[in-house]
Amino acid sequence: MRIFVSGLRKLVGRPASFVTVGLLAGLLVLIIIASAASANRSTARGEATLLLVTFPAAYDFVLEFILGLGGLFAVIYGAAIAGSEWGWGTLKNAVARGESRTRYMLLTFASISVMIAVGLALTFVVGVGAAIVGANIGGVSTAGLNDSATLTRLPQTFVRGWFSVIEEASLGFAIATLARSQLAGIGAGIAFYFGETFARFFLPDIVKYMPFAVANASATAGAPATPGGDGGSTLSSLPADTALLLVAVWLIGSLAVAILFTERAEITG
Amino acid sequence: MTSPGSDLALSTRDLRKSYGRRVALAGLDLSVPTGVVYGFLGPNGAGKTTTMRLLTGLLHPDSGAIELLGRPFARGDRQRLFEVGALIESPSFYPYLNGRQNLRALAATGAPVPPKRIDELLELVGLRERAKDKVSGYSLGMKQRLGIAAALLSDPKLLLLDEPANGLDPAGIVAMRETLRHLASIGKTVFVSSHLLAEVQLMADVVGIIAAGKLVREGTLDDLLNTQQVVRVRVAPASTAAAQAALAAIAPSTVNAADDGDDVWLSVHTEPNRAADVNRTLAESGIYASGLESGSDLEALFLELTGGGAPIAGSEGTFQGITSAGGGAAA
Numbered sequence: 001m002r003i004f005v006s007g008l009r010k011l012v013g014r015p016a017s018f019v020t021v022g023l024l025a026g027l028l029v030l031i032i033i034a035s036a037a038s039a040n041r042s043t044a045r046g047e048a049t050l051l052l053v054t055f056p057a058a059y060d061f062v063l064e065f066i067l068g069l070g071g072l073f074a075v076i077y078g079a080a081i082a083g084s085e086w087g088w089g090t091l092k093n094a095v096a097r098g099e100s101r102t103r104y105m106l107l108t109f110a111s112i113s114v115m116i117a118v119g120l121a122l123t124f125v126v127g128v129g130a131a132i133v134g135a136n137i138g139g140v141s142t143a144g145l146n147d148s149a150t151l152t153r154l155p156q157t158f159v160r161g162w163f164s165v166i167e168e169a170s171l172g173f174a175i176a177t178l179a180r181s182q183l184a185g186i187g188a189g190i191a192f193y194f195g196e197t198f199a200r201f202f203l204p205d206i207v208k209y210m211p212f213a214v215a216n217a218s219a220t221a222g223a224p225a226t227p228g229g230d231g232g233s234t235l236s237s238l239p240a241d242t243a244l245l246l247v248a249v250w251l252i253g254s255l256a257v258a259i260l261f262t263e264r265a266e267i268t269g
Numbered sequence: 270m271t272s273p274g275s276d277l278a279l280s281t282r283d284l285r286k287s288y289g290r291r292v293a294l295a296g297l298d299l300s301v302p303t304g305v306v307y308g309f310l311g312p313n314g315a316g317k318t319t320t321m322r323l324l325t326g327l328l329h330p331d332s333g334a335i336e337l338l339g340r341p342f343a344r345g346d347r348q349r350l351f352e353v354g355a356l357i358e359s360p361s362f363y364p365y366l367n368g369r370q371n372l373r374a375l376a377a378t379g380a381p382v383p384p385k386r387i388d389e390l391l392e393l394v395g396l397r398e399r400a401k402d403k404v405s406g407y408s409l410g411m412k413q414r415l416g417i418a419a420a421l422l423s424d425p426k427l428l429l430l431d432e433p434a435n436g437l438d439p440a441g442i443v444a445m446r447e448t449l450r451h452l453a454s455i456g457k458t459v460f461v462s463s464h465l466l467a468e469v470q471l472m473a474d475v476v477g478i479i480a481a482g483k484l485v486r487e488g489t490l491d492d493l494l495n496t497q498q499v500v501r502v503r504v505a506p507a508s509t510a511a512a513q514a515a516l517a518a519i520a521p522s523t524v525n526a527a528d529d530g531d532d533v534w535l536s537v538h539t540e541p542n543r544a545a546d547v548n549r550t551l552a553e554s555g556i557y558a559s560g561l562e563s564g565s566d567l568e569a570l571f572l573e574l575t576g577g578g579a580p581i582a583g584s585e586g587t588f589q590g591i592t593s594a595g596g597g598a599a600a
Contacts, residue, residue, distance in 0.1 A: 006377030014365055089361025096325040096357060097379030098350030104378065267327040
């Protein structure tokens with residue numbers, strides 16, 4: 001428990017936490033406000049663009065955006081935290097004090113997972129706020145804000161999405177642990193993310209089982225189609241529950257690899 | 270050598286470790302008594318840091334045994350380290366956290382640490398005023414002091430310090446030496462790896478010298494220095510050969526110790542109280558010394574045991590310096 005609380009304290013003070021959430025929220029606000037301000041209602045395309053700020057669909061757009069791009073950011077964040085433990089020699093300090101390597105890694109990842117939940121929630125709130133502002137700019141009614149069906153569904157979608165995002169973070173965490181480096185972990189994580197995204201178009205039957213594809217399929221399951229979005233993961237044919245199960249498999253697998261490597265590693269840095 | 274078994278805070282038996290084909294430790298036998306400052310000396314690449322890493326579970330030995338505080342230490346015995354404090358190589362911290370936050374983060378691992386202990390240690394190492402500053406803004410000396418504080422967090426019975434004087438100013442070195450001496454005086458054991466022979470000579474009770482992964486000498490500082498008694502005498506370069514011939518009557522192993530540019534220092538391996546005899550012998554030969562020193566010299570013993578900088582198989586070598594005759598690298 002001490003390590004978990006300490007891990008949270010460390011992450012709260014870490015610039016990477018602010019930068020990641022700030023960048024995600026900033027991009028979201030920019031897209032929403034720019035879309036609302038530039039949409040021309042007299043065209044069909046303009047009408048479609050304004051759906052981004054039309055509630056209750058705006059809830060799904062905001063959530064889909066943060067769970068989609070948030071996945072990439074989570075890979076980077078997970079890699080940055082794990083890599084720095086090796087690069088800065090702080091894992092070495094903990095081990096030399098007699099701390100269990102497995103417990104240290106697991107609790108460090110647990111604190112990352114909580115920080116991701118907080119970051120996603122904050123970004124969601126900022127995104128909804130931006131959508132309300134965008135609706136006013138675009139002259140769209142905000143009557144759908146209180147749509148009970150959507151508000152009832154949102155918590156479950158959020159939790160499913162968070163679970164998918166931490167699976168993506170665990171990949172970055174494992175890669176950086178294997179590389180023992182922040183930069184190598186971040187670089188390899190990004191390459192993996194985009195590599196899988198592109199490969200999806202050529203090898204869909206294989207890639208649908210890969211970590212980012214299952215995360216996407218699980219996160220967007222049940223959500224209605226949004227403008228520009230996957231709309232409930234049209235690229236993946238995996239059923240939602242299968243995707244969720246595979247997310248769990250990838251999450252556990254990534255953590256197992258990171259822990260096994262750390263347990264066996266000779267710490268020389 | 271110190272006899273093993275009885276009251277040892279730390280011991281290793283036939284400890285071996287290789288990195289691929291390079292042998293770092295080739296059967297290291299250390300015996301560190303309880304309640305002493307133990308100086309662990311060796312040239313670059315001799316295996317000092319590898320030993321430190323093995324003693325703290327960062328590396329695992331290929332073979333051999335380690336005992337910490339009287340009990341075996343192997344994989345799975347990590348809780349033995351709850352009573353050990355360590356500073357291995359350079360101090361490692363989160364650069365974006367301040368000094369106090371770093372100690373608090375470290376205190377969350379391993380043995381429990383009372384909250385007030387952190388402030389006590391910050392006071393001890395003189396960082397209380399800078400405790401709220403980010404570590405990224407600390408000087409090397411400040412990081413080193415914070416590292417020593419981190420090593421002392423759990424009030425350890427055994428303290429392992431790798432080059433603790435790195436980056437410290439003279440006042441800091443004196444304070445560190447007094448702190449370590451105090452810790453030994455209250456029954457704790459301090460194991461210090463260092464290149465600073467003069468510092469070790471001032472601080473250590475027991476010394477172990479390692480070369481090419483093996484212990485080449487271990488014992489109390491007094492015993493070791495008694496084997497290395499020397500009288501040093503400074504003569505003009507023109508008189509060197511005649512002086513050596515004259516001094517051979519006192520000690521056959523008279524050697525050139527150093528050439529300081531104008532004069533030559535000769536080391537005469539004899540009891541320090543025979544300095545007057547050395548001076549008289551030179552005078553009777555018509556040679557007048559311009560300087561005379563007597564005593565025991567850890568540096569001379571260290572160089573003799575470790576090859577004096579000559580390449581040793583398996584070691585990483587050392588700085589060779591500029592030679593005045595022979596055209597060294599920059600000559």
